[in-house]
Amino acid sequence: AQSVTQLDSQVPVFEEAPVELRCNYSSSVSVYLFWYVQYPNQGLQLLLKYLSGSTLVKGINGFEAEFNKSQTSFHLRKPSVHISDTAEYFCAVSSNEKLTFGTGTRLTIIP
Amino acid sequence: EAGVVQSPRYKIIEKKQPVAFWCNPISGHNTLYWYRQNLGQGPELLIRYENEEAVDDSQLPKDRFSAERLKGVDSTLKIQPAELGDSAVYLCASSLNYIQYFGAGTRLSVL
Structure with a gap:
């Protein structure tokens, strides 16, 4: 079985400040890792993914994440956030074609 | 591409x-998924298809869902009869090379 923990349900951040959204996972097998973003009343959009190779992965909208196998983490970061980054962010782990999501982190940008 | x-x-x-x-x-995309997302939660898999074959329907409530x-x-995806808790x-998502792409979703309200 696999699971994903997003410890922070809500994260308020001032505009142009850096942000880190935390994600930890557990799995007994090798996994692929993803971050998705969901804007209000929309589906999930892929931000970035880790399948193999470099542990630092870059995605869309200036986001990046680092895969840490020893700490079973895949934290999402952005050096400077914008109002348009206000959304729900979901971390997900995949093995054997099964995608398991965390409960999400609501990122609120304060002007 | 749509x-x-x-x-x-x-x-x-x-x-x-x-x-x-x-x-x-x-x-x-040969693989298709149906998920249910409750308010404030991440999506949860209902069923996965490989071409026309349902290869994982273990989480589908088969008494009312088909x-x-x-x-x-x-x-x-059909629900009959719908219950209040089905809101x-x-x-829906489809995948290629381990990456799932999501639709905008259908928001169901059962009164």
């Missing part, structure tokens, strides 16, 4: 009524 298309976007029904959701995956994927392309967003 993304995953779902219809309708919104549906309001009374309890005990039937309801159906439709999904058209991205062309060439799904089909004729000719391995479009898919329909949620129903998401």
Whole structure:
């Protein structure tokens, strides 16, 4: 079985400040890792993914994440956030074609 | 290239009524998924298709939910009869090379 923990349900951040959204996972097998973003009343959009190779992965909208196998983490970061980054962010782990999501982190940008 | 298309976007029904959701995956994607997303939660898998075969329906409440994927392309998810607890967003996704792409979802309200 696999699971994903997003410890922070809500994260308020001032505009142009850096942000880190935390994600930890557990799995007994090798996994692929993803971050998705969901804007209000929309589906999930892929931000970035880790399948193999470099542990630092870059995605869309200036986001990046680092895969840490020893700490079973895949934290999402952005050096400077914008109002348009206000959304729900979901971390997900995949093995054997099964995608398991965390409960999400609501990122609120304060002007 | 068109993304995953779902219809309708919104549906309001009374309890005990039937309801159906439709999904058209991205062309060439053989794998199709149906998820349910409750308010404030991440999506949870209901069923996964490989072409027209349902390969994982372990989380589908089979007493009232059914799904089909004729000719391995479009898919329909049905609930009959609907219950108050079925109110949620129903998401369809299709995948290629381990990456899942989501539609905008159908928001179901059962009154």
